Amino acid sequence: MHRIIAAVLAAGACASSSQAQTGQTAAAMPVLTLAEAIDRSGASSPFRDVAAAGIRAAEAQRRLAGLRPNPSIVGEAENVAGTGLYRGLRSSETTLGLALPVERGGKRGARIAVADAQIGRAGLQAEIARADLRLRVTQTYTAAAAAQRRVSIAEDQVGIAAEVLRAARVRVQAGRASPLEEQRANVARIAAAGTLERARRSAAVASDNLARLLGMPVGRLNSDWFDAVHSAGPSRPMMTSTSLTVAAARADLDTATAQVRLARSQRVPDLTVSASARRLEQTNDVAAVFGISIPLNVFNNGRASIALAEAQREQSDARRRVALLDAEQDVATAQAEAENAATTARNAAGPALAAATEAARIARIGYREGKFGQLDLLDAERTLLETRTAAIDALAAHHDAQARLERLTAAAPLSKDDHR
Template identity: 80%
Template sequence: MHRIVAAVMAAGVCASSLQAQTRPPALDPVLTLADALARAGAASPFQDAASAGVRAAEAQRRVAGLRPNPSIIAEAENVAGTGIYQGLRSSETTVGLALPLERGGKRGARIAVADAQIGRAGLQGDIARADLRLRVTQTYVIALAAQRRLGIARDQRGIAAEVLRVASVRVRAGRASPLEEQRADVARVAADGALERAERSAAVASANLARLLGIAVGVLDDAWFQRVDIVRESPAPGATGTLTAAAARADLDTATAQVRLARSQRVPDLTLSASARRLEQTNDVAAVFGVSIPLTVFNGGRSAVAVADAQGDQSDALRRVALLDAEQDIAGAQADAANAATTARNAAGPALAAAQEAARIARIGYREGKFGQLDLLDAERTLLETRTAAIDALAAYHDAQARLERLTAAAPSPKDTDR
């Protein structure tokens, strides 16, 4: 097995040299994660949607504060009848205004609902920014990992081509069986296919990041990708002050305000009217006053209050569920980040160094006829798996860190959400 690992190590050394040759020029600007986040935050449809939601809630607040419109009353009595009521000889024309008067605090209850919705909409803007940050980070990590896998695929193709060349020389010199040349050719074909797939995946990942940022994507920050911070074992932080908890609380506040509004609807409103009536026969004018009160015979509003109460209880239960889920997700993200960090440090540190050294020794030994081709191919395979595992672990680590940051994102203070 040591001889197999050694062979793969040699492949890694050759791969590193090829990667250095294909690396973009140092003068090319590097798109860091901070630059990507700033670019995405400057022009994002997700941000625009959240801003539009805030404007809509504020407009709804203005609508909630409006009073009912008055009505114009126009009536004509004693017209088009018989006898003395023929035509307009005995008509009585009434013209006036009717003004609804809200009772039971309906206007204040509507405003309370609108204020709760404004707070929820403002909080949704913070949630949208946190979600966008998570999305950009994950897309950035995927694109960077795809670029590194592409570099490995190019290295492996170069290694496979070199192995095929050495095998051909050994066969022509009569030092090896033609089977070795065929086996090396199969490995080269497989490396070509892997490179083609890696190129396609890297192109798609870069295009996705470019669509999200609205700019062309070139060189990404490889140094940031390889940096792994020490994840200290500590109890998972609570979810009380997070955006998730704040959103659930805002939903509960809206439901509570809806209960108040439903109760206020049970109080019937009054409609006051004041009119002037003209009597055709005497040409006199008289004032007419009226009061209209609806009778809550069939619908007293109890069912609406019951619905609002049930929805409030549901919102409170969902708030508790959201807190439980958030705390579980935070603990899981912490464990994922710690596990990925351990794997990344091992795969990108001692394990990778050992695989590279084993591959280097296997390559030299194969050229000198001390090792067989199977030993070299096994060493190359081990090196490839180690390098791929390192990339996967680094990507998993940064993804877990991004998810943890999103889950623990703090809710804004009340003074920051006042509008």
């Protein structure tokens, strides 16, 4: 049994030594703040490239919508390849001209209105992409900072477990305690070493995730920011009518309204005006030919398209109202979660942590002096570890809720017609 424990301790020491060297390399790097991480993510993020491409596509669609229909070249040959007088090309009549479609009903203006609404929606999508990226970076940064803090706690626990093991050996050698206490302390030391190894591995993964998001290596993170807790007060109403989510739903409604106008313009038939020159083979004379054509709305008069566009507009309006309700509920939930996490963090990191720390300190001294039993010491150490872990979890939950709250209440940029 002693040989197995010694082997496990030796393996843990080797792993800890290797990971400690990695930790020292990371510690040598400058502290990365959240603001720097957000700025860095905006410089090389593919998420913003997607939004920028969407804006370019909408602008190209706007240019396309403003183009007029192309004219057509009209060519005809009559009275050819017949019989008698019309054999061959002797009596042919050749017509060559130009046909020009004339749009009616304001179709071009309606197309431009739809394209303008789509440009506004694409611009909002770019703002949404920036807000989503900020939220993603903040959440990843929070997870990495919490993981680094858990590594620090695990390192402290390894040191505490080693100290308890030394005290147990002294008590056993002095004949004041059973050898079982030394074995129990050994088990606690091995468990602490395993916890440290897992914490370091989790911290490495969290840092790598942040590094991939930023496109740069990540070292130490700002612990002061992680420890900061915003003052929690009574819940207050926040503006959601100007948030990005609601603005996007309103932009979709604007696009649907423009589609209704476009569908109505399609009911007005277009004209096609043509002007041609006709050559008569028998007399070698040339005559002008003018024509005009207009389609008959017999089978498709455009009412079905209008009904479809109006139904889609009503659907977009309903979605806008749903988005407003969802935004209000999500904001209230995120605000309550942020304040609850702040309260938990204050309690865990304040009086509760101070009391648990003092209780553990007294238990260590009392155990060395033989006034307390080992179970009392282990219980005090477990309470301290749980309190510190709860503080970290509460801080991470607080920052996550704050980030989601900022995302939900991010205001959309004002447009020229935002007076509605």
